[in-house]
């Protein structure tokens with residue numbers, strides 16, 4: 001069996017690992033301490049926030065089939081929030097969704113977490129470990145192998161292992177850095193795919209917010225989305241409000257002082273929702289540098305058979321959770337054919 005490294009534990013990595021688990025010796029290495037990537041959940045001081053992706057749709061049969069498989073501890077549920085659109089100077093207007101929208105339960109990261117944990121035994125998972133660089137092992141003739149190093153800290157770099165294949169599920173800009181010193185034949189394509197950033201403001205209130213919506217899309221503002229986290233199925237903390245900034249506003253302000261950004265978003269939220277700032281008892285800000293795809297690669301995945309490197313993720317096909325799943329699964333299925341040939 002060949003040794004395959006998957007970088008990441010988000011949706012694309014989950015799809016890849018599920019496809020390859022019994023076909024290769026699979027290792028996943030994730031830089032965060034938790035699973036899920038941008039399907040993220042943060043708990044602080046009794047508050048709970050899905051501070052990355054809010055929901056997903058399942059339009060393809062492949063994703064529907066994946067979601068239908070029973071996995072212990074992980075569930076998905078349809079979310080039917082009260083929707084509205086807010087715009088300064090206009091009365092709020094109601095919207096509707098015309099297809100089912102789902103969330104993972106009990107939290108957004110549960111889907112990847114439990115699906116990957118169910119593979120343990122077949123796959124090895126290392127959390128809290130950032131891949132820094134790769135070095136080709138010169139064995140003379142093909143096939144090639146890769147020595148993989150951790151990110152350098154305090155002039156120290158650890159060898160994380162040696163692998164026949166290295167598959168990145170990181171956002172394209174990060175994959176491009178990882179593969180920079182390799183002979184990966186799709187480096188230009190990695191550079192061409194682009195992401196937009198986003199700020200997530202997490203507000204804990206002293207009482208459940210009195211809102212006449214569960215999810216508001218906001219127009220012409222530094223804010224793009226407001227969600228009452230507890231309106232999602234099986235969420236406990238009732239006083240949590242999640243605010244996403246507008247992506248282009250985040251791009252203009254991404255390197256500004258974070259305390260100032262947080263205050264600006266708090267002020268904008270209080271003004272939009274007629275919220276008393278004194279009711280905010282907890283506040284936290286997260287900046288996603290690679291939140292949403294601006295320019296996709298328009299490929300299922302980028303695979304270089306000769307160097308035995310590949311990159312996949314949402315940015316290949318679009319910018320949604322289902323795109324990440326399809327990109328990961330399609331790369332996995334192509335690799336299975338190569339591993340068997």
Ligand SMILES: Cc1cc2nc3c(=O)[nH]c(=O)nc-3n(C[C@H](O)[C@H](O)[C@H](O)COP(=O)(O)OP(=O)(O)OC[C@H]3O[C@@H](n4cnc5c(N)ncnc54)[C@H](O)[C@@H]3O)c2cc1C
Nearest residue numbers: 008010011012031037038053054131170313314320321324
């Ligand atoms: C604020 C926000 C709101 C969103 N809203 C929605 C929504 O409502 N609906 C929707 O469908 N989508 C939404 N998305 C997009 C959705 O989250 C992504 O499409 C999807 O989660 C991407 O999955 P992925 O596996 O491709 O990438 P990721 O989830 O980013 O996974 C990549 C993983 O690789 C890890 N990694 C990167 N570099 C390294 C390294 N060097 N070493 C080790 N590990 C590494 C990362 O830590 C990460 O866990 C949103 C995203 C954000 C940020």
